Ligand SMILES: Cc1ncc(C[n+]2csc(CCOP(=O)(O)OP(=O)(O)O)c2C)c(N)n1
């Protein structure tokens with residue numbers, strides 16, 4: 001299986017977008033080599049602004065540029081984009097519905113060796129809680145490119161969550177992608193695994209293994225956390241009667257919470273949330289960390305078995 | 312004033328060299344991390360830990376100790392090398408840098424390693440910690456001193472200037488901030504990315520005492536610390552001109568050596584140069 005980091009796909013797609021649309025302006029905060037906006041900066045230096053190590057100002061400037069008609073893509077690590085600059089995102093971008101796309105890389109545990117200070121496991125929760133904000137967490141490189149173009153078309157504030165390491169490409173070039181519409185990647189009657197980001201590929205692998213035990217697991221790529229595709233969630237709840245959510249993020253406030261809110265209100269079924277269990281990350285290799293915090297294929301398989309007993 | 316004799320200077324120079332060797336060895340072992348900014352500031356941190364600061368590795372929580380906050384937290388290997396050499400933990404532990412379960416996190420984590428005063432890594436926040444520690448010292452009428460080290464790129468963070476304002480406002484003459492003025496950040500020279508210049512003028516305008524030195528010259532660092540000790544009623548900024556990557560010729564002044572670790576024969580080459 002091909003592998004590509006979603007940040008690499010972002011960098012490439014951004015250049016394409018810049019070629020097609022003159023109003024695209026890109027901002028970064030001294031991390032352009034890591035976030036891959038450096039590709040855009042090389043191609044369109046006059047439409048790239050380095051904010052320096054000043055994330056709050058970057059977001060504030062983004063709003064100003066957007067108010068003057070630019071479509072702004074602002075990048076830095078997820079921890080700084082959503083953490084350091086949170087209140088600027090809320091009050092300058094979202095409050096005024098500015099056309100600013102916050103495209104943050106190095107999200108989650110797979111930042112790896114830099115450690116817990118740099119591993120944002122709260123960003124989905126933060127961004128999801130802000131009115132007017134669209135939140136997209138693509139699963140692979142192909143859908144990252146699609147998401148970027150879709151976000152350009154949908155005017156308004158958005159958060160795109162990207163990762164550092166190369167991850168399996170699960171979509172064929174040109175597969176459908178629509179903001180707010182989840183992709184059901186696999187049908188199954190026993191349980192639904194609803195995942196986002198890099199956990200989608202692992203969910204697919206787990207479903208494959210479960211099938212050998214005669215457990216039919218549906219797999220949903222919930223790439224848009226907001227607006228949430230409640231139709232698919234409720235369809236899964238009705239058809240399977242048990243849902244496992246999987247995300248590289250805290251179990252508080254992210255995908256799992258969003259799914260629970262919907263299921264609870266409209267069609268209660270047992271839901272188990274897999275994610276980071278209300279702790280900070282630490283230094284380690286990305287895969288080691290995913291294992292350590294229980295975000296691997298084996299754990300998904302095991303949790304599905306446990307969940308089925310509660311049905 | 313403390314007496315500065317040539318022997319002491321030489322002792323510290325040798326210590327700084329040892330610290331640099333540890334930095335190369337541990338980064339080589341880790342396979343990732345920040346080489347340039349750790350090497351460049353080694354003389355400053357060595358002077359603090361082996362000459363200036365009143366600390367006791369056997370009592371890392373001693374209430375009267377002087378404190379050091381590595382505001383440019385990515386230079387964690389430098390802090391760890393100094394702490395290990397000073398006896399806070401065994402030197403062998405340096406080899407666990409950035410490994411799963413190690414107290415030597417990629418960026419300093421106060422809750423995991425004794426001797427680390429503040430958890431840093433998010434630029435701009437360390438100086439605020441240092442201001443808070445200095446405020447507590449004043450409140451408690453203690454005469455411990457607080458030292459912090461910032462990057463020149465780090466000065467682009469607005470929070471640095473909020474802290475600078477607070478430190479002057481509260482007349483924190485128990486606070487010294489070193490600015491590691493190496494002229495480089497990640498995306499290029501600070502002048503090109505987002506100029507924080509002129510640095511001395513900014514701190515002076517904020518009400519700080521400002522000293523300018525060669526930050527790779529141990530004697531100048533010692534003399535500046537001496538001067539800072541007698542400043543009354545305001546904090547001191549020591550703007551220290553350094554060479555990022557100092558000590559290893561092929562790393563010196565190279566922007567691309569900000570966030571990569573030496574590999575294979577680079578490790579041997581660097582160690583050989585440091586042995587000369
Ligand atoms: C708030 C924040 N934004 C971005 C980063 C990523 N980052 C780590 S080091 C660095 C460059 C620092 O440059 P400088 O302060 O000059 O340090 P030095 O040259 O001494 O290594 C950046 C942008 C960070 N650690 N914290």
Ligand SMILES: [Mg+2]
Pocket residue numbers: 462463464491492493494495496
């Ligand atoms: Mg610098």
